[in-house]
Amino acid sequence: MARARGPVVSEALRHRSRQPGRGLGCGGVKLVYHGPFWAGSTALQRLEAFGAVPGLTVLGHEAGTAPTDTATLGQRLAWRLGWPIDAARERARLLAFVAQTRPDVVLIDSSKVFGPLDLRALRAAGARLVAYYTPDDALNPRNLKAPLRASLSDWDVFFTTKSFNLPELSALGVRRPVLVGKAFDPVLHRPLSPAQVGPQFERFDLVFAGSFEAERALALQALARSGLSVVVYGGVIGGWPSGGPHPDITLRPAAFGQAYVEALHHGRLALGFLRRQSRDRITQRSLEITAAGRPMLAEKTDEHDAHFKDGRDYAGFTDIDGLIALARRYLADPAARRALGEAGRRRCLDSGYSTRARAEYMVEILDAALSAP
Missing domain, CATH: 3.40.50.2000 (Glycogen Phosphorylase B;)
Incomplete structure (x- = not known):
C-alpha cells in the first residue's frame, strides 16, 4: 500500500x-x-x-x-x-x-x-x-x-x-x-571519475538502465551474442527467455539518484532505448546519459536529432545490426568514444536542457x- x-x-x-x-x-x-x-x-x-x-x-x-x-x-x-x-x-x-x-x-x-x-x-x-x-x-x-x-x-x-x-x-x-x-539535473547528472565510481567503472562494454521490453531484450541478446558484455539496471523482472538472458548479460536492480549516475559509468557505452508502449521519440534518460558525459548509442528519431547531432553528440541506430556495428566501432576507438561523450554533455549544457x-x-x-x- x-x-x-x-x-x-x-x-x-x-x-x-x-x-x-x-x-x-x-x-x-x-x-x-x-x-x-x-x-x-x-x-x-x-x-x-x-x-x-x-x-x-x-x-x-x-x-x-x-x-x-x-x-x-x-x-x-x-x-x-x-x-x-x-x-x-x-x-x-x-x-x-x-x-x-x-x-x-x-x-x-x-x-x-x-x-x-x-x-x-x-x-x-x-x-x-x-x-x-x-x-x-x-x-x-x-x-x-x-x-x-x-x-x-x-x-x-x-x-x-x-x-x-x-x-x-x-x-x-x-x-x-x-x-x-x-531535462537533466545539473547537480546530479555529471561525469564521474574512476575513483568516484570505483571498481565497476567501465567494467562492461555497454550499460542500459531501464525496464524490460521485448524489443529491448532482443537487442540486448543480440549484442551479447556478438561477443559484447552488457549490464542492465532495472531488467531483473520481465519476460526473458525461460533459460534467462545470455550469459554475457548481467541483470541488476534498478538504480536511482547518485547510484543511477554511477551505474551509467559502468559501461564504456550507454544505451538509449525508447519505450514503444509510451510512443517515445526521446526519453529523460537521453538527456541524463549525455549530461553525465557518457557516450550514448540511441534509437535514431526526429526528436533525438532535434536535441543532438547524430555522429557528434550521440550515435543513432535504426536496427539491431546497425547498433552492433556502432558498438564495435566506438569500443575500438577510445578517443572517438570520449569525444562523443564530451560533445553530448556540451550540447546539454549549452542548449537549456x-x-x-x-x-x-x-x-x-x-x-x-x-x-x-
Missing part, C-alpha cells in the same frame, strides 16, 4: 522563498507543488529546480507514493479498471494543505486520482490556478485513468513532455496544453496564465 508521508516537504531544498525577481514571483506568488518526492525521483529534481527560481515561494507537498510501494489486490484491480484508489489520501491531504497555506498556484505532478470536484475544491480553498504536469504519454491507457480523463477540460494549464500529446489533448478539450522538454531552465519556462507559462483575463 502507498505510504502517506508528511504533508509538507520542509527541507531547505523543498520549501524556499526567494527575493522578488522576474516572472511568477514578482508579486510574491506562492506555488504548491504536489508530487512523489522519493529519493532519486525526477519530481524531486523538478521541485529543487523550482526552488532555485528567483522570486518564487515554493511549497512541496508529498504525494506519498514510491516505486517500492506494494499494491493490494484490490488496488491493482481498481487500477486496471481505470479507477485508482487514493491509498495515500492525496486528495484530502492536499486540500487541507492548500486551505492552510492558500497558494496562488497548485501544480500536480503525475497523480491520477484528482477529478473535477477536487480541482473545484482546490480553487475554493484559495488556489487561483490549478495545473498538471506529466512526464509520460498522457493518453496511454496506463496513465489516462477515469479521474484524469474527466478533469481534462478543468485544468488551467496542462504540461506534457510528449509533442504528439499536444493535438490529442486539445482535441479532448484541454484548454492550455503546453509542451515542456525533457536543465531542470532549472525547464522550471523557469514553466514559471513563465504559469505567470501568463495568472495574468490572462
Whole structure:
C-alpha cells in the first residue's frame, strides 16, 4: 500500500522563498507543488529546480507514493479498471494543505486520482490556478485513468513532455496544453571519475538502465551474442527467455539518484532505448546519459536529432545490426568514444536542457496564465 508521508516537504531544498525577481514571483506568488518526492525521483529534481527560481515561494507537498510501494489486490484491480484508489489520501491531504497555506498556484505532478470536484475544491480553498504536469504519454491507457480523463477540460494549464500529446489533448478539450522538454539535473547528472565510481567503472562494454521490453531484450541478446558484455539496471523482472538472458548479460536492480549516475559509468557505452508502449521519440534518460558525459548509442528519431547531432553528440541506430556495428566501432576507438561523450554533455549544457531552465519556462507559462483575463 502507498505510504502517506508528511504533508509538507520542509527541507531547505523543498520549501524556499526567494527575493522578488522576474516572472511568477514578482508579486510574491506562492506555488504548491504536489508530487512523489522519493529519493532519486525526477519530481524531486523538478521541485529543487523550482526552488532555485528567483522570486518564487515554493511549497512541496508529498504525494506519498514510491516505486517500492506494494499494491493490494484490490488496488491493482481498481487500477486496471481505470479507477485508482487514493491509498495515500492525496486528495484530502492536499486540500487541507492548500486551505492552510492558500497558494496562488497548485501544480500536480503525475497523480491520477484528482477529478473535477477536487480541482473545484482546490480553487475554493484559495488556489487561483490549478495545473498538471506529466512526464509520460498522457493518453496511454496506463496513465489516462477515469479521474484524469474527466478533469481534462478543468485544468488551467496542462504540461506534457510528449509533442504528439499536444493535438490529442486539445482535441479532448484541454484548454492550455503546453509542451515542456525533457531535462537533466545539473547537480546530479555529471561525469564521474574512476575513483568516484570505483571498481565497476567501465567494467562492461555497454550499460542500459531501464525496464524490460521485448524489443529491448532482443537487442540486448543480440549484442551479447556478438561477443559484447552488457549490464542492465532495472531488467531483473520481465519476460526473458525461460533459460534467462545470455550469459554475457548481467541483470541488476534498478538504480536511482547518485547510484543511477554511477551505474551509467559502468559501461564504456550507454544505451538509449525508447519505450514503444509510451510512443517515445526521446526519453529523460537521453538527456541524463549525455549530461553525465557518457557516450550514448540511441534509437535514431526526429526528436533525438532535434536535441543532438547524430555522429557528434550521440550515435543513432535504426536496427539491431546497425547498433552492433556502432558498438564495435566506438569500443575500438577510445578517443572517438570520449569525444562523443564530451560533445553530448556540451550540447546539454549549452542548449537549456536543465531542470532549472525547464522550471523557469514553466514559471513563465504559469505567470501568463495568472495574468490572462
